[in-house]
Amino acid sequence: MAAKARIGVLGAGLMGHGIAQVFALAGHDVSIYDPVAASLAQVRSRIAANLRDLGDDEAAAERVQPCAEMAAAVRDADFVVEAAPEDLELKRKLFREAETYVRHDTILASNTSVIPITAIMQDLRERSRALGTHWWNPPFLVPLVEVIGTQWTSRAAIDWTMVLHAAAGKKPAHVKKDVPGFIGNRLQHALWREAVALVEHGICDAETVDTVIKAAFGRRLAVLGPLENADLVGTDLTLAIHKTVLPAIDSRPTPSPYLEKLVAEGKLGFKSGQGFRTWTPEQQAALRRKVVEHLKKARADDT
């Protein structure tokens, strides 16, 4: 990989601007396309503000070139990453169009949260250069990027993408099969399913679920993964625990009726002020701030 690559980003929203920021800070030239003029107009100032807040080099924002036409953003790119809305047809259309402008060896990546990469990339002429790069929010504070290959993706495209992201300070993880939810969201939502079920079945309230996680194994999770933990306590103990616990925990293949009811009643969480719990605007702002401060401290500890 060249020390300085040309990166094209499609979509200048929450994820797109943050991804552009990471690549620009790593020294790459970034072009970013968004059909919504308001998103595009603020992308540089948004990135500069983030960089200032993080104590990073604010001049990196100047390496981000906003483009009102997709062709201008991707034509010379070595790597194109899409962060447009989570809509399969929209993403398929975007990549079909992008493929008409890019070089034959440009790598094309989608930052979809959960849509299989195979479904998004199936219409491309050169599917060996298409893959997924799943970032986490905010992209400049959460290190992981899942790199997802399809049955068509070449090993060279995966390797190049892994090196690109590692060199930009990210922690790339190779997902060898294009399964829904990849790795991170499968693990995360296995936990959320049981969290909802505990409330649904009256075992505890929502606040208690969160307290138990944050005050117990959540404390260790950043330094001790579940399989490290299983080895630490012993696979024999893990087996014994699973024999008792697995038959008792939720394994329904559909969303909880409790969650369905919340949504049907308009209890959408922060958006409506009530979800599993009630949230004043001050409580919402305080929680958001706490998360960002925690992530900033973790980033500082990493360096």
Ligand SMILES: NC(=O)c1ccc[n+]([C@@H]2O[C@H](COP(=O)([O-])OP(=O)(O)OC[C@H]3O[C@@H](n4cnc5c(N)ncnc54)[C@H](O)[C@@H]3O)[C@@H](O)[C@H]2O)c1
């Ligand atoms: N928000 C998250 O925490 C998160 C985390 C990981 C992945 N993702 C995924 O990243 C993608 C983007 O999510 P987001 O949260 O940044 O959304 P967002 O709504 O903040 O940004 C989407 C941007 O895409 C633009 N857009 C609309 N139509 C477009 C088009 N045809 N071409 C290019 N851009 C277009 C919009 O104007 C907007 O600026 C989604 O697929 C989402 O699932 C989101």
